[in-house]
Amino acid sequence: MSRVAAVRVGVLALQGASAAHVNACARLGVEAREVRAPRELDGLTHLVLPGGESTTLHHLLTLFELWEPLRERHRAGELALFGTCAGAILLSRGCGGKPPTLGLLEAEVERNAYGRQVDSFTRVLELADEPGPSAGLTGVFIRAPRFVRVDPALHVLARLDGEPVALETPGLLATTFHPELTAETHFHRRFLALRAAAV
Amino acid sequence: MTPDLLTPLARPCSSADDVFALKVGLARLLCGGVILDVTTRDEARLAEDAGAVAVMALERVPADIRKEGGVARMAAVERILEIQEVVTIPVMAKCRIGHLAEARILAELEVDFVDESEVLTPADPEHHVLKHDFRVPFVCGARSLSEALRRIAEGAALIRTKGEAGTGDVSEAVRHLRQLARQIGRVRLAPREELPTLAKLLRAPYPLVCAVHELGRLPVPNFAAGGIATPADAALCMQLGAEAVFVGSGVFKSDAPAKTAAAIVKATARFREDGIVSAAQRESGAAMSGIARSELGAHQLLQTRGE
Numbered sequence: 001m002s003r004v005a006a007v008r009v010g011v012l013a014l015q016g017a018s019a020a021h022v023n024a025c026a027r028l029g030v031e032a033r034e035v036r037a038p039r040e041l042d043g044l045t046h047l048v049l050p051g052g053e054s055t056t057l058h059h060l061l062t063l064f065e066l067w068e069p070l071r072e073r074h075r076a077g078e079l080a081l082f083g084t085c086a087g088a089i090l091l092s093r094g095c096g097g098k099p100p101t102l103g104l105l106e107a108e109v110e111r112n113a114y115g116r117q118v119d120s121f122t123r124v125l126e127l128a129d130e131p132g133p134s135a136g137l138t139g140v141f142i143r144a145p146r147f148v149r150v151d152p153a154l155h156v157l158a159r160l161d162g163e164p165v166a167l168e169t170p171g172l173l174a175t176t177f178h179p180e181l182t183a184e185t186h187f188h189r190r191f192l193a194l195r196a197a198a199v
Numbered sequence: 200m201t202p203d204l205l206t207p208l209a210r211p212c213s214s215a216d217d218v219f220a221l222k223v224g225l226a227r228l229l230c231g232g233v234i235l236d237v238t239t240r241d242e243a244r245l246a247e248d249a250g251a252v253a254v255m256a257l258e259r260v261p262a263d264i265r266k267e268g269g270v271a272r273m274a275a276v277e278r279i280l281e282i283q284e285v286v287t288i289p290v291m292a293k294c295r296i297g298h299l300a301e302a303r304i305l306a307e308l309e310v311d312f313v314d315e316s317e318v319l320t321p322a323d324p325e326h327h328v329l330k331h332d333f334r335v336p337f338v339c340g341a342r343s344l345s346e347a348l349r350r351i352a353e354g355a356a357l358i359r360t361k362g363e364a365g366t367g368d369v370s371e372a373v374r375h376l377r378q379l380a381r382q383i384g385r386v387r388l389a390p391r392e393e394l395p396t397l398a399k400l401l402r403a404p405y406p407l408v409c410a411v412h413e414l415g416r417l418p419v420p421n422f423a424a425g426g427i428a429t430p431a432d433a434a435l436c437m438q439l440g441a442e443a444v445f446v447g448s449g450v451f452k453s454d455a456p457a458k459t460a461a462a463i464v465k466a467t468a469r470f471r472e473d474g475i476v477s478a479a480q481r482e483s484g485a486a487m488s489g490i491a492r493s494e495l496g497a498h499q500l501l502q503t504r505g506e
Contacts, residue, residue, distance in 0.1 A: 014468045015231035015252060017224075036469050051228050052252070053288050059250035060468050085228070111287060117225055117311035118334050122217045142224045143289070143311070181224045 007192055009046040010035040014060040016052020016086060020180040024188045038069040045196065046080045049087030051142070051178050054111065057086055058099050071102055080171045080194040082187075088174035089145050105174050106151030107167060113146035120144070125158040125165065125177075137186055139165060139177035146176060157190065170197035215331070222336030222356030225289070225311065226420045229253060229357075229443050233433065233464045234291065234422070236260050236447040238274070242456075243282040243290075249460035253289040253311070255445065256282045261318050261365025261501070262448035262487065271319040273301040279308055291338070296505040297323025306335045312357070313337045317504035318364045318447075327505060330354025340424065342375045344382035344411070346506055348403035351419055358417060360441070361502040362425015365448050367489025369432040371502060372425045376439040379421065387415045425502070428453070428486045430466030430479035437470035448487060455484025 011021045013034035025032040025048075032048070035041060047070070049057075061067050073079040081104065083091040092109045094101035114121070120142045127137060139160065147164050150156075158166035158175070166175040166187065171194060179187040232252025237243045238259060246254045258274045259267065273294050283290050289311035294301035296315055301322070305313045315328055317340050330337040331354035340361035341347035347358045360379060362372030382401075386408060389397055394412055398405040410418045423441035427433055428449035436444050444467055446460075453459040462483035469475040497503075 013231070017227040017230060019230065020227060036472075052230075053228070053232065055247060055288055056232055056250050056252045056464075059464070063250070063465060064469075116309045117221075117289065117336065118306070118309050120221045120225065122221065140221065140224055142221060142228060178224060181220070181227065 007046050008044050009033070009048070009192070010041065010044040011048040011050060012036075012057075012066075012087075013050075014052075014064065015056050016050040017178070017180060018048075018050045020178075021048045021050050021084075021188075024180045024185060025192075028185055028188055028192060030192060037064060038066055041069055041073060041079065044079060046082070046192065046194070048191070049081060049083040049090050050180065051085035051087060054086035054089045054145075055099075057090060058101075061090070067100075067102065071104065074102075074104055074171060074196065077171070077196045080173075080191070080196040082173045082191040082194075084175050084178055084180060085142065085144060088147075088176055091172060091174050092147070105167065105169070105172055106154060107147045107164075107174075108149045109145040109176075110148055111145050112143050114141060114144055117143055123160055125160060126162075127158050128156050137184055138182055139175075140179075140181045141177045142181075144176045147174075157187075168194075171195065218334060219331070219354070219356065223419050225336055226338075226357035229289070229422075230420060231468060232443045233460070233467050234443065234445045235450055235460060236445070237282060238278070238451075240281045240285045242451060243286050245457055246450075246460060247286045247288050249457060250464035251288065251460065252443065253291055254282060254286060255314060255447075256290060256292040256310070257318075260448040260451055262367070262452050262489075263365075264318065265365040265490070265499070271295075273298070273305065273319070276304065276308065279305075279310065283308070283310075293319055294328070295319040296321040297326050297328060299328055302328045302333065302337075306333050310335065314359075315339050315355075315505075317361060317501050321504050327353050330356075338422075340502070340505075341379070342502055342506075343378050344386065345401040345403055347379065347417055347421070348401065348407045348411070351407055351417070352404045356419055357422065358419060359422040359424040359445055362423065362427070363492055363495070364425045364501050365490075366426045366492060366495070367428040367449060367452070367487040368492045369426045369428065369435065370492050372423050372427060372432075372436055373439065375425075375502075376423055376436060376441060379417075380440055383411055383416060386411045426489075426492075427463075428489060429459075430462045430476060430483050433463045434466045434470040434476045437467055443467070452487035453484040458482060459484040459486075
């Protein structure tokens with residue numbers, strides 16, 4: 001059986017750039033379905049938490065009672081998660097515990113760390129796994145957060161000026177930038193190759 | 200401009216195309232959300248707590264502009280700074296159509312989005328701001344594909360259908376969403392050799408008409424605005440293809456703004472589910488009484504400004 005046939009992918013579609021993630025998966029031949037309610041997680045092996053407004057996403061995850069199902073399914077080793085930008089904030093230990101997050105990724109974040117929208121930027125990423133000049137993968141940073149106090153056990157996939165901007169651990173991938181807003185599929189490939197792991 | 204706005208980002212340089220893609224990128228991140236008009240820091244806090252995805256700072260909500268008359272201008276600088284201080288969600292602000300200096304002030308204040316809006320009294324009867332000259336993204340109103348493409352040509356990174364602001368009557372928002380969808384459908388299905396003539400008829404740039412033909416949608420997101428007053432109104436606009444909604448007078452002219460705001464956020468996030476929209480409608484405050492579109496004379500319409 002091919003790798004692609006083995007995965008069942010969802011994209012949290014309450015608010016944010018969910019359509020861009022569905023399109024990115026489609027470019028890899030994977031049909032992703034939109035998730036808005038806990039029951040829609042049934043049968044999924046992979047879920048994207050897209051970029052959007054983290055305050056709004058936080059509000060909606062509470063309103064629609066999705067925090068515990070997400071945490072439990074991931075901890076049970078059933079669901080691999082990919083968070084981009086605001087999604088990465090939700091995966092992390094947050095910033096000083098306020099507002100609460102999933103706390104699955106052993107890193108904290110600083111929100112809007114680079115400033116307001118006029119400070120948003122695109123930059124070529126430093127990829128950890130590709131020695132020498134990188135393939136020119138561009139990171140799109142929009143009102144982006146920054147990882148701080150990162151557990152050294154996490155695998156750093158990409159850096160910007162030496163700081164980690166993409167982190168991976170069994171069953172989890174998090175980027176502070178937006179791979180879904182580029183034509184690149186590098187990070188979505190990594191995500192689909194993830195295997196959920198019980199923790 | 201290339202039809203597929205994803206392409207420029209594959210290139211490792213920070214070009215003008217990349218800047219435009221960053222603007223459109225922020226618009227995409229707002230999809231599925233509610234952008235609330237606010238005039239004070241307390242209203243901004245209420246909006247953020249209710250789950251709004253952004254706030255729009257303005258001097259008076261459209262219903263008050265309608266009632267009080269006079270010249271409607273950009274919000275006071277002090278007010279915008281106060282609002283920026285109390286919320287972490289993006290802060291937008293309105294400038295008058297064609298008012299280059301107001302636009303520059305808002306850019307200087309580092310608002311996250313500028314709305315060059317027909318709700319304010321237009322400053323230039325003929326020209327809009329050349330939005331490509333700015334690093335801050337702009338949103339503009341449109342009633343048709345023709346208007347939308349002209350605004351995108353000027354550099355708008357987000358379109359909102361105009362509706363009729365300050366009325367609480369959703370019918371014009373509906374009319375404009377349907378009009379836009381109908382015209383996009385025609386362009387998408389037209390044979391390629393008809394596109395130059397369509398561009399001429401639409402009074403829109405040919406490359407953008409080609410982009411619509413290839414994508415089957417606008418090359419930037421489209422949100423709804425103008426007259427949305429209830430969770431059901433918001434759900435209706437989303438069902439008609441809007442990717443997010445702007446709510447102006449609808450919240451702060453209802454009898455319970457916090458409840459109404461939260462209910463509209465809820466209905467917008469899950470607009471396809473009748474149970475959710477129905478619950479939101481029940482939880483909402485009583486809607487503003489409003490003014491029916493048919494009670495307005497031609498001179499009272501805001502939507503005809505700046506075509």
